[in-house]
Amino acid sequence: MVRGKTRQTTVKTPKTNPRSAPDQLEAFFTPRAHHTPRADTPKMAASPAGSGFSLPELGAATARIERTLADIPTKADIREIVSEVREALQCEISGLRTEVGHVEARVRGLEQAAEQAAAIMQNSPGDPAVSSAIWRRLDDLDNRSRRHNLRIRGVPEQETALHRYLSGLFNAIVGPRTVSPGDLARVHRALRPQPDSPNAPPRDIVCYFTDFALKDHIYVKARSKSFWTFGGIDLQIFNDILPSTMQARRMLRPVTQALRTAEITYKWGFPLSLSVRQEDTWVTLRSPRE
Template sequence: MVRNKKPHTLGGTPHRPTGTLDEFVCTPSTLSCSRPPDNMAPGSPGSESAGEPTLDGTQDDTLALIKQELAMISAQMLTKADTGGLLRELRAAVKEEVAALRKDLSSVEVRVEALETEAQASRAQHQAAELATTRQGNMLLSLRRQVEDLENRSRRQNIRIRGLPEPDTAPLQDTLQALFRQILGEECPAVIKLDRAHRSLGPQRPDGRPRDVLCCLHDYSLKERLMTAARGMADIPFRGASVALYQDLSGLTLDARRALRPLTTTLREKGIAYRWGFPFSLQIRQGNAWIQVRWPEDVPRALRALRLPPIRIRNWLLETPLAQLHEVAEDGRPPSPTRRRERAQRMLGGPRGVEE
């Protein structure tokens, strides 16, 4: 007995029967394809048309339906004229939008140019105002130095005496005559002419310290002799008190000297000679030359020249307490001269002295 042969396979896949052509062309719902029965004999009458499909009336209906669908689709499709019209409308809309955008850009460009012009004009005005402010500031500083120098020159015949007991039963003129005779000794003239002499302005101090005495000598040379003699004395005992004589200076000069106190203290510790100049300046000796400090900007240069470490010095031109003297009272009225004088004495650490 011979075994049946296996169907031919391609690539290991079993062969599937493809069927007749009617199964691919005709659908079960629209076309009925007849196949002769398997048990029909080869010579039967139906075997002659076994390879041709049998079509009924539904095929014509299907074709008509397909044609109708194609006609509807063709009717819904855009024609060349329609496409051209849409393109023209789109081009017109884009052109209109671009024109509006160009107009807006032109307007923005004009506004930007106007703003740039205004900015340049404002920058030029700001630079001019800054230059004018700088010049005015320099002029004010120069005027301040001149006023300070004039005030110091008007006080050059004044002597400030500190430590004279208060109250004193004797007249102030007689007390000063006795003090000056003690300082000058035999070189003192018989009569010392004083133009005026009085205590510093303001009330008595609550701590009991005596107020300074200000006197103006008629003879400038005699005043210089007194200051030279007093400078050589470490202490001047007079009527049970220790008295000191000082040059009467303006408030601006005193404030500048206070600001330079850290520098002068360092100079004394290092044994470097210095002196005060007029108009205001600090003159420091370096060999055979003198280094002058007239402005706050001169301090770092002087420290480098003297090879000293950096010292923080307050800017006495900008951070002066005298700027607060021009403040107004709470009621909007300027303070009275007495109130300004008292405030100046508190800020400067003492009375300002005689103002001529």
């Protein structure tokens, strides 16, 4: 029997570190290393390197603040501004008070005149002189509102471009390029029904001039003839007055015919009146109202 070699047992290297792991308490109090973000992939923009101010910049900023504070108005400045505004308002209010006082005085005078007229009407309701005076005054007010108007008679109803037609007519009377369509603010036919037959006379045309001097100049020229022929049609030009005034003037027709026969100059006036010139003086005649 062969004896083999005796096997010697050797101490092998342990597979694990013989040092035991720290217990849980020691691991809790052990500080952890901070994780630094990667420099090549920043997620936010980098802040300025330095945020401090130098001494010159701080001095300039302080000077600007001091100037701003110096420009702020003080209590004395505010009091002065308020005083100036108060004085200006008082001046304006005093002027308004004066104007209101004048208006009040005029209104008071008108009220007194109306009361006197009412009292006169109550005391003499059947007095023809009072009634005639009232109607004359109303007619006068209405006629004065028509002083810028001219009435043209004889224009055919087929004529529709009235502004251009009348400007041509007036230029034929006073001279070319004197009247333009813009000088006629309003042009319209008389307010009555349209003629129902071709033989019926056309409606009159009433035109309003913006310039009274131009209207008066045309009327003075137009009075030199009874009829004006324009475009082969005979036309007449009159002042625009109330029908009641025309009726009252017809009552004075015998007088005007006698004046024409005697070659005496006369003219119509407002309110309704007839003035006759005799030896460089004017004598006014009035017609009673029907």
